[in-house]
Amino acid sequence: MTKQITDFSLSGKQAYGRSVLLRLRSEQPLPDIAPGQFVQVRVDGSPSTYLRRPISIHDVDFQQNEITLLVQQVGEGTRHLAAVNVGDLINIVFPLGNGFTLPEKGENVLLVGGGIGIAPLYYFAKVLNEKGIRLALLLGGKSKSDLIRLTDYQQLGEAFVTTEDGSLGEKGFVTMHSVWQKQSFDKIYVCGPKPMMKAVAKMAVEKDVWCEVSLENLMACGLGACLCCVEDTVDGHVCVCKEGPVFNTRRLKW
Amino acid sequence: MVNMTIDLGRGLVLRNPVMTASGTFGYGEEYTDFVDLSQLGGIIVKGTTLHPREGNPYPRMAETASGMLNCVGLQNKGVQYFIDTIYPRIKDFDTNVLLNLSGSTLEDYVKGAEMVDALDKIPAIELNVSCPNVKQGGMAFGVTCAGISQVVSEVRKVYHKHLMVKLSPNVTNIAEIALAAEAAGADSVSLINTLMGMAIDAERRKPKLSVITGGLSGACVKPVALRMVWQVAKAVKIPVVGLGGISNATDAVEFMLAGASAIEIGTANFIDPSVSEKVAFGITDYCERYGFQKVTELIGALEC
Numbered sequence: 001m002t003k004q005i006t007d008f009s010l011s012g013k014q015a016y017g018r019s020v021l022l023r024l025r026s027e028q029p030l031p032d033i034a035p036g037q038f039v040q041v042r043v044d045g046s047p048s049t050y051l052r053r054p055i056s057i058h059d060v061d062f063q064q065n066e067i068t069l070l071v072q073q074v075g076e077g078t079r080h081l082a083a084v085n086v087g088d089l090i091n092i093v094f095p096l097g098n099g100f101t102l103p104e105k106g107e108n109v110l111l112v113g114g115g116i117g118i119a120p121l122y123y124f125a126k127v128l129n130e131k132g133i134r135l136a137l138l139l140g141g142k143s144k145s146d147l148i149r150l151t152d153y154q155q156l157g158e159a160f161v162t163t164e165d166g167s168l169g170e171k172g173f174v175t176m177h178s179v180w181q182k183q184s185f186d187k188i189y190v191c192g193p194k195p196m197m198k199a200v201a202k203m204a205v206e207k208d209v210w211c212e213v214s215l216e217n218l219m220a221c222g223l224g225a226c227l228c229c230v231e232d233t234v235d236g237h238v239c240v241c242k243e244g245p246v247f248n249t250r251r252l253k254w
Numbered sequence: 255m256v257n258m259t260i261d262l263g264r265g266l267v268l269r270n271p272v273m274t275a276s277g278t279f280g281y282g283e284e285y286t287d288f289v290d291l292s293q294l295g296g297i298i299v300k301g302t303t304l305h306p307r308e309g310n311p312y313p314r315m316a317e318t319a320s321g322m323l324n325c326v327g328l329q330n331k332g333v334q335y336f337i338d339t340i341y342p343r344i345k346d347f348d349t350n351v352l353l354n355l356s357g358s359t360l361e362d363y364v365k366g367a368e369m370v371d372a373l374d375k376i377p378a379i380e381l382n383v384s385c386p387n388v389k390q391g392g393m394a395f396g397v398t399c400a401g402i403s404q405v406v407s408e409v410r411k412v413y414h415k416h417l418m419v420k421l422s423p424n425v426t427n428i429a430e431i432a433l434a435a436e437a438a439g440a441d442s443v444s445l446i447n448t449l450m451g452m453a454i455d456a457e458r459r460k461p462k463l464s465v466i467t468g469g470l471s472g473a474c475v476k477p478v479a480l481r482m483v484w485q486v487a488k489a490v491k492i493p494v495v496g497l498g499g500i501s502n503a504t505d506a507v508e509f510m511l512a513g514a515s516a517i518e519i520g521t522a523n524f525i526d527p528s529v530s531e532k533v534a535f536g537i538t539d540y541c542e543r544y545g546f547q548k549v550t551e552l553i554g555a556l557e558c
Contacts, residue, residue: 050319
């Protein structure tokens with residue numbers, strides 16, 4: 001897959017609490033984009049933001065040449081990024097990294113998302129739907145406001161929900177949801193905070209279930225050149241940007 | 255047509271003054287979607303040591319105002335792996351491929367240099383005596399005249415091609431260090447490596463880097479680098495290769511005016527993966543704009 005640097009223009013924007021959905025249109029046809037891949041966004045006009053920001057791809061519309069990013073405002077960089085206006089140009093390096101391994105038809109698939117980690121699962125679920133692969137979603141947040149676009153996710157598969165404060169779905173963490181007792185899965189895909197991914201990965205090992213996680217280590221280049229974003233694996237330190245961000249949990253020294 | 259050729263001596267001839275800095279450009283392969291390597295004077299591949307190194311634990315990077323700190327710690331698979339696996343893939347790139355060689359002991363430097371000397375398509379070593387992120391060796395050799403003199407003269411005995419020595423800015427008088435490298439047989443010096451720094455997370459009351467300190471790079475270090483290049487270029491007779499915060503062609507021209515014969519682009523590759531090629535074109539534009547026939551006319555042309 002050829003990587004490219006492209007100026008997208010912001011074609012749509014919607015706020016969800018402290019997160020914002022950015023629809024970005026390219027004048028060129030998009031290259032192939034696998035679910036789980038990410039982009040590196042240049043943040044203009046923020047003196048304290050020197051490096052690009054790695055953001056997962058939330059959705060792709062090949063007809064409109066559009067990609068959608070779901071950006072949570074966590075620092076100066078993402079705050080500036082969230083402040084862009086429709087028509088503004090946004091410089092993006094993409095598509096980066098390796099996506100999720102596609103499951104086989106007939107397998108029981110569970111996508112687990114925590115907080116803003118639900119973002120890449122939307123495009124993934126959409127692609128699985130297009131391929132006729134059924135899936136379930138287990139989405140968790142601190143509170144119901146973290147469960148962005150829940151009704152849209154529910155269109156793509158049976159969705160189970162947990163919130164830490166009990167404001168929606170079952171109260172607690174995703175690992176505590178009753179679905180784990182009622183159903184078994186062949187493949188589990190996880191994206192969320194590292195402690196949550198580790199907890200799900202641990203359950204997967206105990207149940208001897210295949211599991212992939214999507215990591216979001218701090219990055220500089222996004223291309224496998226600077227060696228800053230490494231994760232400790234059975235093969236030593238490897239770059240999350242180049243060999244990930246998706247890893248089979250058996251490869252990780254968790 | 256501006257003549258962009260730079261001859262750094264002992265067989266190292268660059269098609270233009272632009273190279274990419276070690277540790278910021280992988281092995282070149284990571285950037286071929288963005289840059290036509292044949293438009294560059296050279297690429298300097300990731301710092302390599304005789305024995306494999308896992309580097310420092312994560313986190314290894316902290317963003318700073320107009321720059322970044324890193325403490326990668328020379329993660330690499332060793333000289334033999336480079337020779338067996340990487341070299342065959344990159345040796346036919348249509349540009350100069352230089353190897354950045356580092357070590358923990360004098361013996362490691364010498365043995366590594368001997369092995370690299372046998373590689374036909376590597377016209378030069380950039381000897382790294384200035385990495386701030388390793389416990390032994392690395393910068394320790396590069397911060398005293400005696401240390402640099404010893405490592406350069408020993409490597410010189412076994413290495414017969416162009417020997418570039420990369421200098422640390424973490425010294426009191428960089429011109430003295432450069433003179434010591436020159437006297438010990440360096441064909442050129444490149445500077446600056448990263449400046450030692452640190453970053454703290456006040457909310458957690460913890461350092462942001464796993465090994466607490468790291469090397470600062472990016473646009474913020476440019477004035478320091480420019481000053482040091484100017485000081486060194488006045489002191490030595492061998493060519494000086496300037497780097498430190500170069501982000502565009504104007505920055506590159508400034509380094510040449512200060513006395514650099516060639517330049518390296520480092521951290522800027524992370525922000526714009528195609529920047530190196532743009533800088534090469536931009537230097538040509540600058541020469542045309544001011545009527546310079548040869549890019550070498552820029553070297554040390556500062557009027558003061």
